[in-house]
Amino acid sequence: MSGTAAMAPPGLPERLRDRYDRLLASAGFRQFAARFPLTRPLARRRVRALFDLCAGFVYTQTLLACVRLRVFEILRDGPQEHAALAARLGLSPEAAATLLKAAEALRLVDRRRGGRWGLGALGAALVDNPGVTAMVEHHALVYGDLADPVALLRRDRGGNRLSGYWPYAGAEAPAALPEERVAAYTALMAASQPFVAAEVLAACDFSRHRHLLDLGGGDGSFLRAVAARHPHLRLTLFDLPAVAARARDAFATAGLADRAEAFGGDFTHGPLPLGADIVSLVRIIHDHDDARALAILRAARRALPPGGTLLLAEPMSGTPGAEPITEAYFGFYLLAMGTGRPRRPEELAELLRGAGFTAPRLLSTRTPLLARVMVARAA
Numbered sequence: 001m002s003g004t005a006a007m008a009p010p011g012l013p014e015r016l017r018d019r020y021d022r023l024l025a026s027a028g029f030r031q032f033a034a035r036f037p038l039t040r041p042l043a044r045r046r047v048r049a050l051f052d053l054c055a056g057f058v059y060t061q062t063l064l065a066c067v068r069l070r071v072f073e074i075l076r077d078g079p080q081e082h083a084a085l086a087a088r089l090g091l092s093p094e095a096a097a098t099l100l101k102a103a104e105a106l107r108l109v110d111r112r113r114g115g116r117w118g119l120g121a122l123g124a125a126l127v128d129n130p131g132v133t134a135m136v137e138h139h140a141l142v143y144g145d146l147a148d149p150v151a152l153l154r155r156d157r158g159g160n161r162l163s164g165y166w167p168y169a170g171a172e173a174p175a176a177l178p179e180e181r182v183a184a185y186t187a188l189m190a191a192s193q194p195f196v197a198a199e200v201l202a203a204c205d206f207s208r209h210r211h212l213l214d215l216g217g218g219d220g221s222f223l224r225a226v227a228a229r230h231p232h233l234r235l236t237l238f239d240l241p242a243v244a245a246r247a248r249d250a251f252a253t254a255g256l257a258d259r260a261e262a263f264g265g266d267f268t269h270g271p272l273p274l275g276a277d278i279v280s281l282v283r284i285i286h287d288h289d290d291a292r293a294l295a296i297l298r299a300a301r302r303a304l305p306p307g308g309t310l311l312l313a314e315p316m317s318g319t320p321g322a323e324p325i326t327e328a329y330f331g332f333y334l335l336a337m338g339t340g341r342p343r344r345p346e347e348l349a350e351l352l353r354g355a356g357f358t359a360p361r362l363l364s365t366r367t368p369l370l371a372r373v374m375v376a377r378a379a
C-alpha cells in the first residue's frame with residue numbers, strides 16, 4: 001500500500017495489538033502458554049483451530065465420499081450393521097471403518113448400540129436435500145480451480161473451470177448462449193433455490209404488491225415458490241433466452257401459464273418487460289463487476305415506476321458470524337468464476353443510489369449466511 005508516510009502514528013490500542021501479535025508469533029511464548037494452566041485451554045483451542053484449517057480438505061472429501069456412496073440415503077431407513085453397510089457401500093469392512101469413523105467425528109453419522117451405524121446430526125440434515133448434495137458434487141469443480149491458490153490469485157481473472165461452468169460471466173454476448181451451456185448451472189441453481197426462497201419469503205411482504213418481475217430468475221424456481229404463497233401476484237421472469245425457455249416450460253407444467261410469463265434477453269442491454277411494481281434480483285449482483293452491476297440496476301430502475309420496489313437477495317460481505325463463508329468462500333469462488341465479488345451492504349446501497357433508487361435498507365433474515373435481503377425504492 002502506498003502513502004504510509006502520511007499515516008498518523010499508531011495509537012495505544014494498536015501498539016498493544018502489535019505487541020500481542022509479536023508475543024503469539026514467538027515459539028517460546030506458545031510453549032509457555034501450552035504449559036501454564038490458565039492459558040492452556042486457550043492454547044489448545046488455537047491449536048485445534050489451526051489444525052482444522054490444515055485438515056479442512058480432508059473433512060470436505062469425507063463428506064464427498066459419503067454423498068457419492070449415498071451413505072445418508074442408505075441410513076435414512078434406519079441404522080445398519082457395520083458389515084451389511086460396508087457391503088452396500090461397496091467397500092471392504094476396513095475401508096468402511098475408515099470412512100465411517102471420519103464421518104462420525106464430523107457428526108455426519110453416529111455410532112449406535114450393537115455396532116450399528118445411524119445418521120448423525122449433520123448427516124440427517126442432508127437426507128432429501130438435493131440442494132446441498134448438488135453443491136457438494138459441484139465443489140469438486142471449485143476445488144480443482146483452487147488446487148493452486150497462489151496461481152489463481154496471480155492470473156488474470158477468467159479461464160478457469162468455474163468460468164466455463166458459468167459461461168455468462170464475462171461473455172460478450174451472453175444472450176446467444178445455447179441450451180447446453182446453461183443447463184448445468186440452471187439445474188444447480190434450481191436445486192439450491194428453496195433455501196433462498198424460504199429466506200426471502202420470510203423477510204419480505206409480497207402481499208402489498210401486485211406484479212413481481214424476477215431478473216435472472218433461472219428456471220423460475222423462485223417465482224414458483226412465491227406463486228404458491230401469494231396467489232394474487234402476477235409474475236414475470238427475465239433471463240437469457242435459453243434459460244427463459246426452461247422457465248416457460250416449468251410454468252406451464254406447474255399450471256401457472258395464466259399468471260406467469262418468461263422473457264429472454266440480456267438484462268444489461270435489452271429493454272425489460274414493464275408493468276411490475278416490484279423487481280427482484282436473487283443471487284445476481286455478486287456475479288458481476290461494478291460497471292455491469294450498475295447497468296443491471298439501472299435497467300431494473302427503468303422497468304419500475306417511481307415508488308416501485310427493488311429487492312436484492314444474496315450473501316453479503318461483512319455478515320456477522322458468517323465471515324469465513326462470505327469473505328473466504330465467496331471471495332475465492334467468485335475470483336475463480338472470473339467476475340463479481342461479494343459486497344458489503346453499504347457498497348450495495350451505494351450502487352443502488354447510483355442507479356436511481358432511494359432508502360436502501362436491509363430486511364432481517366433468519367439465516368443471513370445463505371442470503372441477506374435489501375430493499376430500495378425507485379426515485
Ligand SMILES: C[S@@+](CC[C@H](N)C(=O)[O-])C[C@H]1O[C@@H](n2cnc3c(N)ncnc32)[C@H](O)[C@@H]1O
Nearest residue numbers: 168189193216217218239240265266267282283
Ligand atoms: C447465479 S444465477 C441465479 C439464478 C436465480 N436467480 C437463483 O437465485 O436461483 C444467475 C442468473 O442470471 C442469469 N443471467 C446472467 N447474465 C445474464 C444477462 N446478461 N441477462 C439475463 N440474465 C442473465 C443467468 O442465466 C442465471 O440464471
